[in-house]
Amino acid sequence: MNEEELHPLLVFTGSANRPLAERIVESIGIPLGAATITSFPDGETFVKIDENIRGRDVFIVQPTCPPTNHNIMELLIMIDAARRASAARVTAVIPFYGYARQDRKDRPRVAITAKLVANLLVAAGVNRVLTVDLHAQQIQGFFDIPVDHLYAAPVLYRYLATKGLSNLVVVSPDVGGIKLASGYSQMLDAGLALVVKRRVDAEHTEAQFVVGEVSERDVLIVDDLTETAGTVTSAARILKEMGARRIFAGISHAVLNPLGIKRLKDSCLEELIITNTVPVPSVEGVNVTVLDVAPLLGEAIKRIHTGQSVSSLFRVDGKTILL
Structure with missing residues (x-):
């Protein structure tokens, strides 16, 4: 059995929170996917996936925390690179979803930027989103793709x-x-x-x-x-x-x-x-x-990959968490 048959699941990470991604793959029991992420002198981000991902189930870990705009752009480029490399499915693992506070028009002539970010992710080619504790739960409805919303509770x-x-x-x-x-x-x-x-x-x-x-x-x-x-x-x-x-x-x-x-x-x-x-x-x-939320995210990634329910992750000591 070759390596691709052993590990059809691949997890990559951007530069926003590499230690978390390393803990996630440790909890899953697989190596972190190899990718090169660098910047040109003018600040443009360059991404190259350094292994074969054709037909693979790819998860990209990247919270969109400060520097927010840079990390969002890096995530979009990684998604595009994975899609163009013929990944079977691309899931964006966004432990912290930036711009979530801009989820409505609370004054005249302002943007609903949380929705704009959702549109950008879908346009880049993401198939699914996994996130933790959204600032506003209705942001899930900004997506026309599946969103798995976990709680840190x-x-x-x-x-x-x-x-x-x-x-x-x-x-x-x-x-x-x-x-x-x-x-x-x-x-x-x-x-x-x-x-x-x-x-x-x-x-x-x-x-x-x-x-x-x-x-x-x-x-x-x-x-x-x-x-x-x-x-x-x-x-x-x-x-x-x-x-x-x-x-x-x-x-x-x-x-x-x-x-x-x-x-x-x-x-x-x-x-x-x-x-x-x-x-x-x-x-x-x-x-x-x-x-540490890495075991929680790692378990969710495994269940998404195998098509299992993630709802049991909302239960603790027999209580269902409804936040």
Whole structure:
């Protein structure tokens, strides 16, 4: 039996988060596909697939995190290269889907960029998308191809089960995240609260009041994404003022910039729990726990490849996760 018969599944990676891709193929038990990715002096990206992929089931791992535009373009070029090399199917594994916050016209004369990115992926030739914790679940409907939307919640749940948290309350740091927080509260058999905020500008938010009881209770703030950390740190501040005991934050995608890191250092968070969907930032002075989603993505890739259901990945300890 030749190598192609042994390994009809191939996983390639762009440059956005190679360590995650290496952990994914390790969990599957196959080598990482060979590809050359370089840039011309003018910044143009060059991609060459360095092995035969004709008739193979190809998965390309590339979160579209900063530098967002570069990583999206690199992903599109890799998809095109795979399609032109006669891959049987190309699946884009996008652990973090950039531009997801631009999912609607919330003011006049603006683009719906999340839909534009979906159009670009399909035009490049992708057959399927695998992603984690979309900022807005309706983005799945922007695609006319299958989208497998995974949750980081099972990974976070298993970690929190080891923490021995007592009298826990799950908190949404804003109104838009209440459904996510409600799902976590049911999964953890915890209370539910909401911080109502006011956005000052793109980098600043102001927590105004709390709906729910948090006094003398452990608190878990949950969100899908943080960049400037303004929402989570201002929520933590008002929760502490309301008498919360210990404050944790569980966030799927930590796309932190220098301002966000500074805010976290000055915050009252006891622990920041994140995943490795994007490259893990160095945050000295903050208690950061990084959870690995590679086994989750690896199992999903295997099931997609073999035509099995991925719905059991939404169950943990007999509970179905509905976020």
